[in-house]
């Protein structure tokens with residue numbers, strides 16, 4: 001396919017490499033001309049993926065019109081809270097038949113909308129031209145060609161298959177799914193749970209605690225997904241438990257790392273300053289994921305606790321006390337209403 005990756009952060013760059021390795025004609029868009037130049041001539045993105053040699057035929061430009069001209073697959077690789085504004089600027093340059101593929105794992109704070117909903121609203125494109133990619137995909141590991149799988153979700157299965165084919169390489173295995181809601185909720189919610197895991201690890205707690213948070217995090221993600229109309233089997237797959245385990249367990253995760261700094265005693269500002277400009281989506285999305293839960297009467301205690309720490313001044317010690325002090329529950333309950 002003729003593809004463009006709009007955004008040259010760590011995941012956008014790794015995804016562009018996968019697409020190029022899979023034989024597609026790929027261009028990247030970078031906001032900064034000097035980064036576009038470094039990718040095109042130096043075959044590296046030193047700010048985000050240092051040490052990774054990019055394919056020689058992968059080029060980048062800083063002019064969105066040039067990047068988008070005549071592209072069949074438009075990969076949206078900017079952070080979730082900036083997607084609306086960016087897409088509005090790209091709109092006039094989009095090919096009318098293009099597939100818009102979202103990589104972002106977040107829920108818009110100002111509207112509570114998932115990324116595919118934002119894309120539909122801004123672009124006016126039909127659902128069959130909007131897809132999402134989500135799974136256990138730490139950018140650095142994918143860029144190093146370590147084996148991994150992902151999910152391409154689109155309501156139109158044939159379109160999902162087209163995108164699947166474009167992404168298939170010897171080291172990256174895409175699966176398809178028509179459950180866009182479940183795929184997106186899995187990706188957004190796991191970032192919030194990874195913050196909680198990081199906090200626990202930073203406080204010195206071990207694997208029993210981490211496993212408990214992952215498992216109970218999955219439980220509240222499933223409750224939210226069910227309330228929003230997701231197929232809960234999606235959350236038992238790569239975009240659910242798969243991504244949750246990868247993100248909550250890996251020191252490469254920005255969300256887990258951000259949480260670990262909080263658990264070690266850093267302030268929010270100190271943790272933010274240490275991100276090197278990279279996005280930890282859960283810090284903002286804890287607000288919108290919590291709001292979705294509240295709107296739908298879904299109990300989400302871990303999300304609530306992370307929200308309180310990130311927005312209301314709760315300390316990590318108070319968070320632990322609040323979570324452990326909750327009333328006794330059966331393990332399986334609906335948790336709504």
Ligand SMILES: NC(=O)c1ccc[n+]([C@@H]2O[C@H](COP(=O)([O-])OP(=O)(O)OC[C@H]3O[C@@H](n4cnc5c(N)ncnc54)[C@H](O)[C@@H]3O)[C@@H](O)[C@H]2O)c1
Nearest residue numbers: 008009010011012078082103104105137138139278279281
């Ligand atoms: N990094 C990963 O391992 C990974 C894996 C899967 C999914 N994701 C998701 O992909 C999305 C993008 O993440 P990333 O890892 O590439 O982020 P990043 O922080 O590495 O890079 C973000 C990119 O977007 C640009 N950007 C930031 N704010 C912008 C704005 N307001 N307007 C335009 N561009 C802006 C930055 O310059 C940078 O090029 C996120 O939603 C993330 O959750 C990341």
Ligand SMILES: O=P(O)(O)OC[C@H](O)CO
Nearest residue numbers: 135136137138253254255
């Ligand atoms: O680094 P994070 O925390 O944004 O997580 C990266 C990916 O989403 C893992 O699948």
